[in-house]
Amino acid sequence: MKADYNESIPNNVNLGDDRRLLRALERWQPAYIQWWKDMGPVNSNDIEVYLRTAVSVDTDGWAHFDHVKMPDYRWGIFLAEPGPDRKISFGAHKGEPVWNEIPGEYRSELRRLIVTQGDTEPASVEQQRELGRTAPSLYDLRNLYQVNVEEGRHLWAMVYLLHAYFGRDGREEADEMLERHAGDPDRPRILKAFNEQTNDWLSFFMFTYFQDRDGKFQLAALAESGFDPLSRTCRFMLTEEAHHMFVGETGVMRILQRTCELMRQHDTTDVRPFGGINLETVQKWINFHYSICLDLFGSERSTNAANYFSMGLKGRYQETKIDDDHKLDGEQMDIPKVTEDGIDSETISTLTAMNLKLRQDYTADSQRGLNRFNKMIAAHDIDVTLTLPDEKFNRTIGIYSGIEATPEGELISAEEWAKRRAAWLPTDEDKAYVNSLMVPVTEPGKMAGWIAPPKRGIHGRPIDYEYVLFH
């Protein structure tokens, strides 16, 4: 399905046939561009970046690569092809044809799901806006901007659904997407992890490893939705999300590679004197990002999550591959429970544990990348294993929000937590050190000293290609 680039808003949803909707989106467009210029990447309005732009949603050849002036990027609306006779695959409506209009009785739940997802997209652009000042190479700078423009497009995707299916309150929600801002004390973004600063590149790579992976799991669960336009837009967003996680995983891997090289070369675990990032520091960043991302999945026990599932709005990860009845009526399971004497368990309805299920799949997926990191460390003959902290560590939402635990999961008092947290989470001193490394490298092919070069360039271009033109 080719995209229509003749319209003011590129799309594959026949926007040209619906002049009312087109006009409504055209009214939102200038506010979006203004937001991009004010709150998007700093100092990026005049440079040209080697970006990919979606031209169709076919698996092969959906993207076109060229140097683009960033505010001229063609943000558009792309939905994956409708599946032939797609049926709802879970919940009370299992087996019924998917909906192409909003089922009236589920309107407010659907709106809430779309708004919560949509809000994270511009949030991440805002969180990352300062990073362009200190990119470790042109290759990395280009990747940052690619992620940023695609998060902008993800906002477009959700705003399209709000405009096309929710009428006036949808339009109001779309306006508010540009009015809340990451870290704004008065009008913050909806989810806590999307209000944290991402001002150094170690944080950026962790963000694209952990937060974007949360995005993958949320989108995958929404891609199962019985509301077909939501499913189709999430399916296409997932293809872009994969690239964001690639940026994260390869970024962390390249930092680790450089660290390991310095450790071997100088026979030390402390590579700071040589301009590297210690493995211990990387572990602290993992502890922080992973634990705040677990909070993004919400409470382990949630009536909302049960409703979303029963209503057929949000499924489980790879719902159709799960071997059960996809309804779960009357099913029960045990989940942990915090008591005065420690951790016990309680039996709850499986339906209310949907957030936990998605989070467990996220943890397994996060661990797979860590295994690859550890293999690389071991290949340098270094006896260090990076780990995901225990689910009880540093939590502010759900079962464990009222207790403190070590990264190994041992319960400790609040006093002990206060005493020991500097060993587990980034300290001001750690942040100051990492920030001291953040100096821009803008010569094509050159890398900052704390990160190894990538294995290959982008879209067949060499590593020393001019991915960003400053003029």
Ligand SMILES: [Fe+2]
């Ligand atoms: Fe996104």
Ligand SMILES: [Fe+2]
């Ligand atoms: Fe993303």
